[in-house]
Amino acid sequence: MRAPHRDPRPVALVAVGGAAGTLVRWAVSAAVPALDGFPAATLTVNVVGSFLLGWLLEHLVRRGPETPTALRWRLGLGTGFCGGLTTWSSFAVEVDRLTSTGSAGTAAGYVLASLAAGLLAVVAGVALAGRRAR
Amino acid sequence: MIALLALAGGAGAAARFVVDGAVRTRWPSQFPWGVLLVNVLGSLLLGVLTGLVLEGADERWGLVLGVGFCGGFTTFSTAMTDTVRLARDGSVRLALVNLLGTLAATVTAAALGLGLAVLG
Numbered sequence: 001m002r003a004p005h006r007d008p009r010p011v012a013l014v015a016v017g018g019a020a021g022t023l024v025r026w027a028v029s030a031a032v033p034a035l036d037g038f039p040a041a042t043l044t045v046n047v048v049g050s051f052l053l054g055w056l057l058e059h060l061v062r063r064g065p066e067t068p069t070a071l072r073w074r075l076g077l078g079t080g081f082c083g084g085l086t087t088w089s090s091f092a093v094e095v096d097r098l099t100s101t102g103s104a105g106t107a108a109g110y111v112l113a114s115l116a117a118g119l120l121a122v123v124a125g126v127a128l129a130g131r132r133a134r
Numbered sequence: 135m136i137a138l139l140a141l142a143g144g145a146g147a148a149a150r151f152v153v154d155g156a157v158r159t160r161w162p163s164q165f166p167w168g169v170l171l172v173n174v175l176g177s178l179l180l181g182v183l184t185g186l187v188l189e190g191a192d193e194r195w196g197l198v199l200g201v202g203f204c205g206g207f208t209t210f211s212t213a214m215t216d217t218v219r220l221a222r223d224g225s226v227r228l229a230l231v232n233l234l235g236t237l238a239a240t241v242t243a244a245a246l247g248l249g250l251a252v253l254g
Binding site: 088 | 141151155173177180181205206208209236240244
């Protein structure tokens with residue numbers, strides 16, 4: 001029994017989920033305009049992905065010990081799709097670019113909004129999974 | 135281009151899974167070192183790519199390697215769920231270290247990448 005990250009099939013599942021998440025993130029970036037230089041598209045995918053992953057992980061944990069099917073959902077939808085949908089690299093580069101182009105206030109607001117909304121989204125996802133479990 | 139973007143995003147996610155798994159296996163810890171490492175490396179790489187595009191490199195590199203690979207490689211959602219998990223497990227200090235440490239390390243790495251690209 002190989003560890004999942006050393007087994008081609010789970011790795012491929014993560015790749016498929018990641019590809020799908022990346023395409024959705026790209027579509028959102030094309031559809032959501034920057035509001036006065038505020039990176040609204042990245043914020044949107046990061047908050048939605050955090051909510052979805054918070055819900056998924058809590059939902060799976062509440063179903064008890066991880067079955068092979070649950071593992072596939074966690075890797076495909078969680079590690080793959082949510083990981084591909086959300087991005088930390090764009091967030092970091094956007095913070096730097098805003099700061100270096102004289103919009104330090106916008107950068108600070110973007111950081112605060114991202115971290116606060118991201119954490120709240122996880123908590124909301126966890127709460128939803130807990131409510132559905134009863 | 136769209137197929138390349140999807141392929142690169144998938145490759146980035148798979149690379150994250152492999153790197154994180156290797157780090158967890160070698161250095162088991164309550165703290166998510168693997169995800170932190172991935173997010174720092176990906177931010178450094180996207181900084182370099184963004185800098186190169188700003189300097190006049192082909193934007194398609196930015197799309198495939200930046201939006202695709204770096205976006206798939208790094209993750210915001212896992213960093214958030216890890217932070218909440220640490221706090222729920224009673225390690226509020228570790229949760230804050232993960233959140234603010236990731237922020238500081240990635241913004242620094244991205245700035246370094248941007249600087250390297252402009253100098254190079």
